[in-house]
Structures are given as C-alpha cells and as structure tokens.
Amino acid sequence: MPLMWKKQDFIALVVGLLLMWILPQIIGTHTLTILVVYAMLGLSLGLIWGFGGILCFGQAAFFGLGAYTYAVAAINIGESTFPMLLAIAVPSLFAALMGAMMFYGRLTDVYLGVITLVVTLILFKFVNSTAGPQYVIGEARLGGFNGIPGFPTLNIPGMPEEYIWGDALFYVCAVALLVVYFFVTWLLRTSFGRVAIGIRENETRISLMGYDVRARKTILFTIGAAIAGLAGGFFANWGEIVTPRLFSLGQSAEIIIWCIVGGLGTRFGPIIGAAGLAYLKFLLGQQTMIDNTLITGLILVLFVLFLPKGIVPAVSTLWQISFARRGGRKHRNRRTNRNVGNANG
Amino acid sequence: MDLLFVILVEVLYAIASLALVSAGLAVVFGMMKVINLAHGEFMMMGGYATIVSVNLGVNVFVAMLIIAPLVVGLIGLVVERLIIRHLYGRLVDTMLATWGLSLFFIGVATMIFGNTTTSITTPITGFAVGDYQINGYNFFIIFVSIILLIGMYALLKATRLGLIARGTMQQSDIAAALGYSPDRIYMATFFCGSALSGFAGAILAPLVGLVPTSGGAYIAKAFITVIAGGPSLIAGLISSSSLFGLVNQIFTFSISPVFGEVALLVAAVILLRLLPQGVTGKFFKGKM
Numbered sequence: 206m207p208l209m210w211k212k213q214d215f216i217a218l219v220v221g222l223l224l225m226w227i228l229p230q231i232i233g234t235h236t237l238t239i240l241v242v243y244a245m246l247g248l249s250l251g252l253i254w255g256f257g258g259i260l261c262f263g264q265a266a267f268f269g270l271g272a273y274t275y276a277v278a279a280i281n282i283g284e285s286t287f288p289m290l291l292a293i294a295v296p297s298l299f300a301a302l303m304g305a306m307m308f309y310g311r312l313t314d315v316y317l318g319v320i321t322l323v324v325t326l327i328l329f330k331f332v333n334s335t336a337g338p339q340y341v342i343g344e345a346r347l348g349g350f351n352g353i354p355g356f357p358t359l360n361i362p363g364m365p366e367e368y369i370w371g372d373a374l375f376y377v378c379a380v381a382l383l384v385v386y387f388f389v390t391w392l393l394r395t396s397f398g399r400v401a402i403g404i405r406e407n408e409t410r411i412s413l414m415g416y417d418v419r420a421r422k423t424i425l426f427t428i429g430a431a432i433a434g435l436a437g438g439f440f441a442n443w444g445e446i447v448t449p450r451l452f453s454l455g456q457s458a459e460i461i462i463w464c465i466v467g468g469l470g471t472r473f474g475p476i477i478g479a480a481g482l483a484y485l486k487f488l489l490g491q492q493t494m495i496d497n498t499l500i501t502g503l504i505l506v507l508f509v510l511f512l513p514k515g516i517v518p519a520v521s522t523l524w525q526i527s528f529a530r531r532g533g534r535k536h537r538n539r540r541t542n543r544n545v546g547n548a549n550g
Numbered sequence: 551m552d553l554l555f556v557i558l559v560e561v562l563y564a565i566a567s568l569a570l571v572s573a574g575l576a577v578v579f580g581m582m583k584v585i586n587l588a589h590g591e592f593m594m595m596g597g598y599a600t601i602v603s604v605n606l607g608v609n610v611f612v613a614m615l616i617i618a619p620l621v622v623g624l625i626g627l628v629v630e631r632l633i634i635r636h637l638y639g640r641l642v643d644t645m646l647a648t649w650g651l652s653l654f655f656i657g658v659a660t661m662i663f664g665n666t667t668t669s670i671t672t673p674i675t676g677f678a679v680g681d682y683q684i685n686g687y688n689f690f691i692i693f694v695s696i697i698l699l700i701g702m703y704a705l706l707k708a709t710r711l712g713l714i715a716r717g718t719m720q721q722s723d724i725a726a727a728l729g730y731s732p733d734r735i736y737m738a739t740f741f742c743g744s745a746l747s748g749f750a751g752a753i754l755a756p757l758v759g760l761v762p763t764s765g766g767a768y769i770a771k772a773f774i775t776v777i778a779g780g781p782s783l784i785a786g787l788i789s790s791s792s793l794f795g796l797v798n799q800i801f802t803f804s805i806s807p808v809f810g811e812v813a814l815l816v817a818a819v820i821l822l823r824l825l826p827q828g829v830t831g832k833f834f835k836g837k838m
Binding site: 324327334506 | 585637641642645649650651655657658661769777815
C-alpha cells in the first residue's frame with residue numbers, strides 16, 4: 206500500500222511545523238512538552254475509540270505502564286534508547302493479552318469499559334502498595350506511593366552522556382507527535398483502517414463479510430496502547446518522576462474528556478482537546494478561587510448534553526455549511542457507538 | 551474457635567458492605583440502565599450530610615437513616631431533571647455525563663469542606679470475643695444490609711408501586727398506554743436509587759474518614775458488583791457480593807488487605823470473561 210499523500214496532509218504537515226516554530230515563542234517549552242505528550246495520549250484513545258468504536262476506560266493503564274517501564278528500564282540500563290522501545294513494547298504486549306481476552310470473549314461496550322477500568326484500578330492499587338524494599342525490579346525500587354524519581358532521562362541514541370532536555374525535548378516530542386499523527390493517518394487509509402471503521406459502524410456486517418473482527422479489534426487496541434505507551438515514556442522524561450497517579454481514575458477520565466471535547470472520529474479532535482484542556486487546566490491551576498475538578502466535570506457534562514460531537518466535527522460541519530460545497534461528505538464524521546447499548550446493556 | 555468466629559463476622563461484614571455499597575447503583579443501573587458513575591459521590595455526599603447534621607446536634611441515627619437519604623435523594627432528583635432525563639437509552643452518554651458530574655461534585659465538596667479528612671465516632675461500641683476485639687458496628691451494617699435487601703425485595707415484588715416501576719422499566723410505552731407517566735416513574739426510581747446511595751454513604755461514614763474524593767473508593771466495587779450480578783436485581787446483588795466479599799476476605803486474611811482488594815478485582819475480571827451476562831444472566835434467568 207503506497208503512502209497516498211493528499212493535499213490535506215501537506216497542509217497538516219506545514220501547520221504542524223509552523224506551530225512548532227510559533228508556539229515556543231508564546232508558551233514556555235516546559236509546558237508545551239506536556240501538552241504535546243497529552244495530545245499524543247489523546248490521539249491514542251481517539252484512534253481506538255473514535256475509529257474502532259472501542260471505549261477504553263483504562264487508557265491511563267497503558268500510559269502509566271509506559272512511563273513505569275521507561276523509568277525501571279532506564280535505571281537498570283543507564284541509557285534511554287532501549288527503555289523507550291520497551292515503553293512501547295510492554296504496554297502493547299499487555300494490551301494484546303488484555304484485548305485478546307476481552308474481544309475473544311465477545312465483550313462489548315459497558316463490559317469492555319468495566320474491565321479496562323478495573324484493570325487500571327488493579328495496576329493503581331498494586332503500584333501504590335509497592336513501598337517496601339522487597340518490590341525491586343533489577344536495581345529499581347518501585348517506591349509505592351512516592352513513585353520512582355531520579356532515573357536517566359532521554360539522551361541521543363548511542364551517547365548516554367548527551368541528554369536531551371528543555372527546548373530539545375519539546376522538539377523531539379513534537380516531531381514524535383507528527384510522526385504518530387501521520388502513522389495514524391496512514392493506518393486509517395489502509396484496508397485495515399477502513400475495516401476498523403466498518404467494525405465501528407456495524408460489527409455484524411463486517412464479520413459476515415468474512416473479516417476476523419476479534420483479531421482486528423485486538424490489533425487496533427494494541428496499536429492504541431503502543432501510542433499511549435510512547436506518550437508515557439515521554440511523560441517520564443518530562444516529569445523526571447513517575448508516580449501511581451498515572452494509573453489513577455482521574456487520569457483515565459481526563460483522556461476520555463479530551464476525546465469527547467475535541468471530537469471523536471477525527472484525528473485533530475483528540476489532539477486539540479488534549480492540548481487545549483491541559484492548557485486550560487494549567488491556567489486554572491494558577492488561581493485558587495474555583496476548584497479545578499469542578500470545571501473539568503462541568504465541561505464534560507455540558508459537552509455530553511449540548512455538543513456531543515465535540516469541537517472539531519462541529520466546527521467542520523459549520524465550515525461545510527457556510528463555505529464548502531454541499532453533500533458527498535455529510536457522513537464522514539458520524540459518531541457511533543453512542544446510541545447502541547440499551548439493547549444489550 | 552474465636553478466630554473462626556471473627557473471620558465469619560468479617561466475611562459477613564464484607565458481603566454486607568458490598569451489598570450496601572452497590573444497592574443504589576443496582577437500582578439505577580439494574581432497573582433504569584443508567585450507569586451512574588457519580589454513585590460514589592452520592593455516597594460521599596450522604597456521608598457529609600450525616601457528619602454535618604451530627605455536628606449540628608442531630609441524633610446520629612436520625613442523621614444516618616433519615617436526613618442523609620433525603621438530602622442525597624433530592625440532589626439526585628435535581629440531577630435527573632437537569633441531566634439524566636435527556637440521556638435515557640444512551641448508555642455511554644449517561645456514563646460520561648455522570649462521570650463529569652462526579653468530578654463536579656468532588657470539586658464542590660472540596661470547595662466547601664476542604665481537602666481534609668472529617669469523621670465522627672462510631673455510635674456502637676465494640677466487644678471482646680476471647681482474645682479478639684470485634685467492632686460492634688459491623689453487626690449493625692450486616693443487620694442494615696439484610697433489612698435493606700428484604701425491604702427492596704418486598705417493595706418491588708409485593709407492592710403495586712414496585713409492579714408499576716418494574717413494568718415501566720420493561721415496556722415504558724405500554725405503561726404509558728395504561729396511564730402511568732414513565733417520566734415520573736423514572737424520576738421516582740432515580741430518587742430512590744440516589745437516596746439508597748446516600749444511605750449507604752451515611753452508614754459507612756463513621757467507619758472511614760471522609761474526604762471529597764472518597765467516593766472513588768466505592769465506585770469500582772459497586773460497579774463490578776452490579777455488573778457481575780447481572781440482570782436480576784436482588785439475586786444478582788446477593789450472589790455477586792457474596793462471591794466478591796468471600797474472595798476479598800480470604801485474600802485479606804491469608805496475605806494482606808491490598809491483596810484482598812486486588813483479588814476482588816481480578817475475580818471480577820475473570821468472572822466477567824466467563825459470564826459476560828453476569829451471574830444471574832446464566833443461572834437465575836427471569837427471577838428477581
């Protein structure tokens with residue numbers, strides 16, 4: 206399958222590079238780095254939920270797993286290249302096992318949500334209780350509630366002394382986000398991606414056409430987890446500490462909120478939702494008058510009630526109504542998996 | 551022998567508290583098919599309602615058994631009118647909206663009560679069994695849960711109100727054709743469900759200190775108990791809370807409380823994998 210570049214991809218690339226140049230002059234790169242990492246995390250759920258119809262309540266599990274894997278491996282190995290690869294591999298493997306268990310058991314919507322939620326909770330509880338000195342992986346103590354501080358951060362591959370930090374870390378993360386974005390774009394244009402969207406729209410129809418729905422869902426789930434794991438690895442590098450909070454319910458909730466607010470079934474939506482809301486949270490964190498959680502909750506409720514499609518689809522619909530030619534693309538951003546459920550819940 | 555008795559009480563207590571924690575959610579999810587992720591926060595508010603009224607000088611049992619359910623039930627009513635009623639039949643949307651609500655309530659509670667732990671003393675004293683000390687309040691919780699389950703069963707099975715409610719949940723258009731307003735029945739059911747959540751929170755409040763985020767400790771447990779219980783309300787509640795309570799206590803006694811919690815969650819995952827329709831979906835089809 207060729208790469209199939211389209212006009213809009215060049216626009217996306219140019220906009221991405223422009224943003225990489227402009228944004229550091231407005232917002233500090235330290236803040237920007239975390240926004241980029243969150244955007245990548247948002248995209249990971251946006252891929253499996255928005256295009257695969259798999260509502261995963263535990264994307265934080267893969268994020269946290271990636272971060273912890275990186276931290277533990279970096280302490281043991283002493284450099285960053287191999288730990289970064291492990292940060293992708295371990296969550297993928299975990300997701301493959303979990304996904305196989307769930308999808309081959311033909312679990313759907315609510316049950317899927319519950320299982321992913323519960324698995325995240327198990328990880329949270331387990332990691333939280335590893336304070337004792339007996340919980341050691343190699344030379345790395347898991348540290349329980351306090352997490353793991355002081356691991357070697359990102360360095361240029363092959364040169365363990367050349368650390369990448371500050372502005373450079375931002376550019377690495379931003380380029381990684383671009384790469385992931387184009388990977389997702391490419392994936393969705395392959396036949397695999399188109400079948401995934403077909404599964405989202407009507408699982409029975411696709412399986413009647415002879416595709417192995419379970420295997421494809423598992424693979425998509427695994428890819429999403431790999432991206433989340435990569436984001437986790439970058440997060441560990443940014444924060445220079447990993448704590449059990451990465452696995453918390455609050456973290457899982459936030460990822461879902463990003464996707465809802467940004468818009469499902471789009472690639473930009475989760476990215477914009479994640480970066481925008483994380484920045485809003487950062488701004489809100491600087492004042493003490495109104496509680497942060499209150500606003501996040503209110504945003505989620507209001508979006509579910511009034512703008513259930515999210516910002517990006519709403520804006521693009523508005524755009525099409527006002528400027529572009531009618532018809533043809535009306536169904537592109539259709540939201541699914543939201544009105545089903547009553548039948549088998 | 552004494553130890554055996556203590557373990558027995560602990561197991562019964564674990565089962566009873568699971569049933570208590572899940573009862574409100576079972577009504578809201580089991581009957582109305584609304585996944586209330588703010589269930590834990592309803593419990594948290596029940597706890598706060600109790601503590602505040604006790605501090606104002608109200609008798610602790612009055613506060614727990616009457617004030618807390620009423621307060622939380624009314625909050626639930628407002629929530630139903632403002633949000634939930636627009637989302638009936640949209641399972642995932644109710645899940646997300648109530649998740650937003652739960653965050654909202656945590657924020658409100660943090661602004662009112664601050665991030666500190668508040669608590670009241672247990673109103674029932676403990677007693678000794680041989681070398682062991684048993685918390686007398688545990689018996690109270692076991693007693694309350696049994697009464698609660700019998701009460702729910704009686705209300706749903708033996709009264710006209712329960713019949714109408716069950717009928718509406720199965721076929722709301724038929725109920726409407728018979729002259730009952732489904733809208734009002736949904737409203738009333740949600741009121742009952744949230745009142746039950748507030749009640750559970752109030753009963754458990756003296757045992758654990760309350761912080762605005764303490765609802766999170768219950769939601770997952772309640773959720774998996776109800777889901778694993780399956781479609782029939784009371785039988786599901788009893789069977790799954792017995793199973794999980796037992797698993798929890800076995801691992802708590804033999805390894806550690808954390809392992810007890812983890813074992814409970816692992817058991818839930820395995821159970822759901824084996825019986826995706828829950829325990830009662832497989833074994834007690836069509837019963838209450």
